[in-house]
Amino acid sequence: MEYALRVALALNCTINHHNIFARKNYFYPDLPKGYQISQYELPLGVNGWLDVELESGETKRIGIRRVHMEEDTGKLTHQDDGTSLVDYNRAGVPLLEIVTEPDIRSGEEARAYAMKVRQILRYLGVNSGDMEKGVLRVEPNISIRPVGTAKFGTRTELKNLNSFRVLADGTAFEIARQTAVLQSGGTVIQETRGWHEGRRETFSQRTKEEAEDYRYFPEPDLPPLHLDDAFVEQVRASLPELPDTKIARYMAEYELSEYDARVLAEERLVGEWFDTAVSKANAAGTTPKSVANWMINELFRLMNEAKLNIDAIQVTPTALVELIGLVEKQTINNNTAKEVLAEMFATGTAPAQIVESKGLAQISDNTAIQAIIDQVLADNPEQVSRYLEGQDKLRGFFVGQVMRQTKGKANPALVNQLLDAALNA
Amino acid sequence: MDISKLSLVELRAMLRRGEISSVAATEAMLDRIVDVDNDLQSYLTLTDELALEQAQAADTRLANGDSTPLLGVPVAVKDIICTEGVPTTAGSKILEGFVPPYDAFVVQKLKAAGAVILGKTNTDEFAMGSSTENSAYVTTRNPWDHERVPGGSSGGSAAAVAAGLAYAALGTDTGGSVRQPASFCGIAGLRPTYGRISRWGVIAFASTLDQVGTFGRTVADTTALFQAIAGHDPNDSTSLNVPVPNFEAALTGDIKGLRVGVPKEYFIEGIDAEVETAVRRAIAKLEELGAEIVEISLPHTSYALPVYYLIAPAEASANLARYDGIRFGPRVTGSDMIDSVKKTRALFGPEVKRRIMLGTYALSAGYYDEYYGRALKVRTLLKQDFLNAFEKVDVIATPTSPTTAFKIGENVDDPLAMYLQDIFTLSVNLSASCGLSVPCGFDSKGLPIGLQLIGNALQEATILNAAYAYEQFASWHKQLPVHGKL
Numbered sequence A: 001m002e003y004a005l006r007v008a009l010a011l012n013c014t015i016n017h018h019n020i021f022a023r024k025n026y027f028y029p030d031l032p033k034g035y036q037i038s039q040y041e042l043p044l045g046v047n048g049w050l051d052v053e054l055e056s057g058e059t060k061r062i063g064i065r066r067v068h069m070e071e072d073t074g075k076l077t078h079q080d081d082g083t084s085l086v087d088y089n090r091a092g093v094p095l096l097e098i099v100t101e102p103d104i105r106s107g108e109e110a111r112a113y114a115m116k117v118r119q120i121l122r123y124l125g126v127n128s129g130d131m132e133k134g135v136l137r138v139e140p141n142i143s144i145r146p147v148g149t150a151k152f153g154t155r156t157e158l159k160n161l162n163s164f165r166v167l168a169d170g171t172a173f174e175i176a177r178q179t180a181v182l183q184s185g186g187t188v189i190q191e192t193r194g195w196h197e198g199r200r201e202t203f204s205q206r207t208k209e210e211a212e213d214y215r216y217f218p219e220p221d222l223p224p225l226h227l228d229d230a231f232v233e234q235v236r237a238s239l240p241e242l243p244d245t246k247i248a249r250y251m252a253e254y255e256l257s258e259y260d261a262r263v264l265a266e267e268r269l270v271g272e273w274f275d276t277a278v279s280k281a282n283a284a285g286t287t288p289k290s291v292a293n294w295m296i297n298e299l300f301r302l303m304n305e306a307k308l309n310i311d312a313i314q315v316t317p318t319a320l321v322e323l324i325g326l327v328e329k330q331t332i333n334n335n336t337a338k339e340v341l342a343e344m345f346a347t348g349t350a351p352a353q354i355v356e357s358k359g360l361a362q363i364s365d366n367t368a369i370q371a372i373i374d375q376v377l378a379d380n381p382e383q384v385s386r387y388l389e390g391q392d393k394l395r396g397f398f399v400g401q402v403m404r405q406t407k408g409k410a411n412p413a414l415v416n417q418l419l420d421a422a423l424n425a
Numbered sequence B: 001m002d003i004s005k006l007s008l009v010e011l012r013a014m015l016r017r018g019e020i021s022s023v024a025a026t027e028a029m030l031d032r033i034v035d036v037d038n039d040l041q042s043y044l045t046l047t048d049e050l051a052l053e054q055a056q057a058a059d060t061r062l063a064n065g066d067s068t069p070l071l072g073v074p075v076a077v078k079d080i081i082c083t084e085g086v087p088t089t090a091g092s093k094i095l096e097g098f099v100p101p102y103d104a105f106v107v108q109k110l111k112a113a114g115a116v117i118l119g120k121t122n123t124d125e126f127a128m129g130s131s132t133e134n135s136a137y138v139t140t141r142n143p144w145d146h147e148r149v150p151g152g153s154s155g156g157s158a159a160a161v162a163a164g165l166a167y168a169a170l171g172t173d174t175g176g177s178v179r180q181p182a183s184f185c186g187i188a189g190l191r192p193t194y195g196r197i198s199r200w201g202v203i204a205f206a207s208t209l210d211q212v213g214t215f216g217r218t219v220a221d222t223t224a225l226f227q228a229i230a231g232h233d234p235n236d237s238t239s240l241n242v243p244v245p246n247f248e249a250a251l252t253g254d255i256k257g258l259r260v261g262v263p264k265e266y267f268i269e270g271i272d273a274e275v276e277t278a279v280r281r282a283i284a285k286l287e288e289l290g291a292e293i294v295e296i297s298l299p300h301t302s303y304a305l306p307v308y309y310l311i312a313p314a315e316a317s318a319n320l321a322r323y324d325g326i327r328f329g330p331r332v333t334g335s336d337m338i339d340s341v342k343k344t345r346a347l348f349g350p351e352v353k354r355r356i357m358l359g360t361y362a363l364s365a366g367y368y369d370e371y372y373g374r375a376l377k378v379r380t381l382l383k384q385d386f387l388n389a390f391e392k393v394d395v396i397a398t399p400t401s402p403t404t405a406f407k408i409g410e411n412v413d414d415p416l417a418m419y420l421q422d423i424f425t426l427s428v429n430l431s432a433s434c435g436l437s438v439p440c441g442f443d444s445k446g447l448p449i450g451l452q453l454i455g456n457a458l459q460e461a462t463i464l465n466a467a468y469a470y471e472q473f474a475s476w477h478k479q480l481p482v483h484g485k486l
Helices: A002-010 A107-124 A164-183 A229-238 A243-254 A258-265 A268-281 A288-306 A317-328 A334-347 A351-358 A366-379 A381-388 A394-405 A412-423 B008-017 B022-040 B048-063 B105-112 B155-162 B179-185 B219-229 B273-288 B301-322 B337-345 B350-363 B369-392 B415-422 B426-431 B460-474
Strands: A021-025 A035-039 A045-053 A059-071 A075-078 A084-087 A094-100 A156-158 A191-196 A201-207 B043-046 B074-078 B116-121 B168-172 B188-191 B212-216 B259-263 B292-296 B395-399 B434-442 B448-455
Touching: A002 A045, A002 A059, A002 A094, A002 A107, A002 A229, A021 B301, A045 A107, A107 A164, A107 A243, A156 A164, A164 A191, A164 A201, A243 A258, A243 A268, A243 A288, A258 A268, A258 A288, A268 A288, A268 A317, A288 A317, A288 A334, A317 A334, A317 A351, A334 A351, A366 A381, A366 A394, A366 A412, A381 A394, A381 A412, A394 A412, B008 B022, B008 B048, B008 B219, B022 B043, B022 B048, B022 B074, B022 B116, B022 B155, B043 B155, B048 B116, B074 B105, B074 B155, B105 B116, B105 B219, B116 B155, B155 B168, B155 B179, B155 B212, B168 B219, B179 B188, B179 B212, B179 B434, B179 B448, B188 B219, B188 B460, B212 B219, B219 B434, B219 B460, B259 B273, B259 B369, B273 B292, B273 B395, B273 B434, B273 B448, B273 B460, B292 B369, B301 B350, B301 B369, B301 B415, B301 B426, B350 B369, B369 B426, B395 B460, B434 B460, B448 B460
Parallel strands: A156 A191, B074 B116, B074 B168, B259 B292, B259 B395
Antiparallel strands: A021 A035, A035 A059, A045 A059, A059 A094, A075 A084, A191 A201, B043 B116, B168 B212, B188 B212, B188 B434, B395 B448, B434 B448
C-alpha cells in the first residue's frame, strides 16, 4: 500500500483515505481462488495527471482516472497445439493498476506515456519497469470515432505487449485496422487482442460476448484499510524529487540545456550522482555546467563502453569534480584529463594521485616552455624558413613538436603565446 | 480409576505430578475410540501413531519438569482445520484425499502447547449444517441417545468430548456450530470473539463469521484449550493484535454484581417448554449467586436468520469457487476443462450446492442491493442492538437452542427447520460478540439442555467466569452419558 500511495501521489492523484477491497468473482484458470482481490468502488487514487513529452517536443497532459491495488493473476501461455499453460508464480502478488482518461491519440503518445510512467516508477523504487519480464504491463484500450463526435466507439484491448516498441506499433496497427473496418462499413467487436510479432499485426484472443457479472462484494478476509493523514503526508514527504522538477531545476539553477537536463534526469541514480557532484563543484573551483559536460561527454562514453550503470562504476562524484578542478586550475589540460578519467574509471584511483604518479602535471613554467620552443626552432631551421615565407600551416607542426617533447603536458595557451612571440620576433 | 472420565484440568495436574503418563492417557482414549466410535462415528481420521509419538515425547518432557500448558493432553481437531500430513476433508467429497502441506495456526499453537492430537472429527460439509447429517462421510450420533444427532456442524468434536474420546476439542462456529452441539451433547463450548483466534489454515465457509471455538467437558477445560490457541497471527488480516488475558486465572467463580441481561425476544413461541424452564431456572441461579438480572431488548433479533442466510452463503459462494478439481482433491474428467469443472463440482452435497446458489444469487447484478447490500445494513443494526445492550449489562443469557437434540433424519427434508436450530446463536456471529454454551439441565427424555451466555467483544473472561460459577453451583457436568446406550 505504501508503494501504491507513492505512485498515486507522484501521479498527482486525490487520495482516498478509506480503502475497501472487493472480491471480483469470475471463473478463469488464471485465478487459483476463483476470485480476484481488487479495489472497486473506492480506488486509492483518483483524478490525477501526468505531463508527457511527445516526439514533436510539445508536452501533453494525460489524465489519470484511477490508481488502485489488486492481486496479480497467473500467467497463461497459449500454445500452438491449442493447449494452454498456467504459471501461478505471480498469482496473488500485489499489483498496481493505473488507468488513464481517454486522452491518448496515437501509438507514439501511448509509448511516450508508458515510458514516462516507467521512469517515475523507477524513480520511486517501486518497479524495475521491465516489460519483457512482465513486471510492467501496458494494455491499451483503443477505439475510433469520427472527428467532432463526443461518443467513443467500441473499444478493443491489446494484451501481452512485451516492449514499448510493440506498444506503439500495436496501437498504431489497431487504429489503422479499426479505421479500415469502419470505413468499409463494418463494426468493431469488443474483444481482447494480442500482437503477433511475426506477422506484425493484432489478432483476436478473447471476445466478451456479454457483460460478465463479477458479483463484487467487500473482501471479507481484508478489513477496510484507513490511511490517516499523518501517514499520507509522511509518504508524500519521502518522495524523491521527480524527473520534471529535476529537469526544471537543472535548467533554471545550472543553466543546462533542456537536452542535457533530460539526459541527467533520465534515471534517478544518475540525477543523484550529478546532484552529489554539483554539491562539491564550487569548493573544487568548477561549475555545475562543467560537471554536466564531463558526465555527458566523457563519463557516459566510458560507461557505455564498459556497459556499466552509474551505481557500478569506480569513479565517485567527488573524484570527478576533483579532476575537473585540476583542469580549471590548469594543473592538467583537457586531453590529459580525459586520460586521467579513463584511468580513474579503470582503477578507481584518485585523479591527483594519477597525475602525481605519472608526472602528468601541466608545464606552465615560461622558462621551461621557452627553452623547449627554442630547441624545436633550432632543430627545424628549414620549417622555420618556410613558415617565415608564408606557410602558416607549419605553426601547427611547431606546436605538435613542443607537445611531443613535453609528452602533451605543456600548457597549450602558454605554448601558443610563446611560440608566436618566438616566430614573430 | 477410569482415565477417560478425568477432566482435562485433572489430567493435566496428574501428568505434571507424574501420577499418570501421557501415553497411558492417549492409549485410554484410543482404546475407548476403538470400543465406542464404530457406533458413535465422531472421528473421520485417527492419527493414533502420531498421537502415541507425541505422547511419548510429552512424557519425556514431563519427566524433566516441563509444564508447557497442554503438554501430554490428548485432544481432537475438527476436520475443517488443516493438519500437516493428515487428510483434511471439511466433511466433503470434494476434498477427499486432500492432505494439507501445513498446519493451521491453531494447530501450530496446539502443538506448541504440547497437546497430543488424536485425530480429525466429523463435520457437516464445509460446516454447513446443524446435525452432521450433511457430512459426506458419516452421521455422528449423540452420546446421550444414539437415535439422535449431536448437533453441528462441529458435532464430531462435541460427541467425542462428551463420550470421553478426547479431553477437549477444536470446532468452528460460523452461526452456532460450536454452541449448539455443545448444548446437544451436554458439554461446554466457546465461540470466542471474531479475530481472537486466527482463521489461517481453517477452511473458509463464511469469512466474516467463521471463528474457531473450543469444547471441554467443563468450563475450565474449554478455557484451557482456548487459552492455548488465542492470539494474534500476522497471516490473518482479521486477527486482532490485542493482548491475550489469563483466562484460566479469571475463573474465580465470583459473579457478585454481574449484570445479566435477559432478552425478551429470545423466549418466543416455538421454544421447547422444558428448554425454557431449564434456562429460566439457570438464570435464577445466577441471581442466587449474586448476579443482577435485567430484562433487555434486542429488537432486530428476528432479522438475524434472514441476514445470516444472505451473508454466509454469499461469502461461501466465493470461498468455495476454488474447488474445481484442478488443485485440491479429486477430479472428475469431462470432455473439456469447463465440463471437467462442472462434473467435479457435482461432488458437493445438496446443502452446499443450495448455499452456493443462494449466495451467488444474492450477489448478482440487480439483486446485490436488494439482498446482500440490505443484509449488511441490517447486520449493522443487529450489532447496534448488542452494543446498546452491553451498555446496561455485562452478560446476556439465553437458551442455546430452542430444542434438545432431534432425531436423525427428522429435519433433513426441511432446510428451514434445520436453519431455525441456530436462531439463538446466529446473532453472536453477526454482531462480533462472543458466546458460549454451558449445560443447564436435562429434559424428560434425558437429553442435555444448554444455557447460552453472550459477552461483548473480547469479554470472553466475563462469560467464562459466569459459566464457571454456574457450573460449580449446578454440577450438571458431573453427569456423563452412559456408554451402554450406544
